Amino acid sequence: MNNMNQLSQKEVAAVVSARPIIYRTRGTTQGPxxxxxxxxxxxxxxxxxxxxxxxxxxxxxxxxxxxxxxHSGLATITVLADGDLHFDDPADGSGYIAFGGFEWMRAGGGVWHGKEMSAGKSPRVKGFQLWIALDPELEHETVESQYVEAHCVPTTGPAHVILGSYGGVSSPARSPHGVTYLLVKLRAGTRWTFVPPEQQTVAWLAVASGGLRGDVAAQAGEMLLFEKSAQPFSIQANRDEDAVVVIGSAVPHAHELHLGRYSVHTSAESLSTGEANIERLRKLLVTAGDRSLLSGSVPVFKG
Incomplete structure (x- = not known):
């Protein structure tokens, strides 16, 4: 009962006092x-x-x-907001990922990939690819991939729980603790409140389709950054169309970012190790030659 009371108070607070938006962007666009x-x-x-x-x-x-x-030192997550993709990986089988499904990959110490996912049944596919920086104990771990079809992703209200736990359900993704990632489909005119899990003061959202109105107004293609806090925020779809958004929240990453072209690590030494392993794998990949499957895809190369 106390937890329910606390949740209700937070939801009311979100309506009365909107969580500040500190930045909004459409980024840079190149083709699709x-x-x-x-x-x-x-x-x-x-x-x-x-x-x-x-x-x-x-x-x-x-x-x-x-x-x-x-990639090295990070994890990637690909979420579909419309259409579908076909996955084909000898280690994980094959199938289709549609709205609500995702691919999760921990690049760890180094990986080459990109051909395990290909065109599905739909004419086009829309979605988000997100990178997550890993802590030192994970940034050189072994590579791990998961292809999670939509029916295996738990939901709570309008939200598919892609990473972490929310609303009493947990994602099957083997992701780091302290990270929540939701795919939310709001019916036209409906409202929903996001209450950040404990200590997750980093928060943002991005709109795939439709638009939001009210305190958190945004249109398709926009990304909003929220002020760091534990404060909830409410989103409401426009009256005349559904809205599809992703929401991320997390405990702040405690390490500096050391960047390569495709790598993110926590120190210069760690970055050097990751990039050296990527180069080693590149040479092995070249030596391996044509590794195409009957389907035409090339699986993840972990070395």
Whole structure:
């Protein structure tokens, strides 16, 4: 009963006193991809969240297909807001990820990937790719991937729980503690309050489609940063259309960001180790030659 009372008080507070928005952006757009956050800019404020792309792609067009590229020291999470993708990875099987599903990958000490996901059944696919900086105990761990279909993702109210726990349910993603990531679909005109989990004072949202009105007004393609606090905030869809948004909250990342082109680490030494391993894997990848599957995809290369 006490917890319910506390929650009600927080929800009322969110309505009476809106949590301040400190910044909003549409990022930079190149073709079908909008870069809303990078490790060298907003990632410094929102860490452990360090990178966010909003994509709207026709992957049936060879010119739009994902390319093979490396990572180290971070985790990536790809969430679909519309359409679907086909995944094909010898270690994890094959299938389709649609709205509410996701791919989670901990790059750890180093990985090359990019061809395990390809065009699905839909003409286009829209979604977000997010990077999360890892703490020292995880930034050189072994590579780990998960492809989670939509029916396996728990929901609470209008929210799909992509990372962490919220509303009494927990994501199947094996993600670090202290991070929450939600995909929320609000029906036209409806309102919903996000109450940050304990100690998660970093918060932001981005809109994939539709728009929000009221204190947290935003349109498709916008990202909003909230003032660091434990204060809830309410979102309300426009009267005439549904809205699809992602919301991230986290305990602040306690380490400086040391950046490579595809890597994020907690120290210069750690970055050097990660990039050396990426180069080692690149040479092994070249030596391995054509690793295409019958489906045409190339699986994750972990070495």
């Amino acid at each position: 991809i909008s870069r809303l956050m990078s490790p060298g800019d907003l990632g410094q404020i929102l860490k452990p969240f360090v990178f966010l792309d909003l994509f709207d792609l026709d992957l049936h067009d060879p010119r739009s297909q994902f390319s093979v590229h490396p």
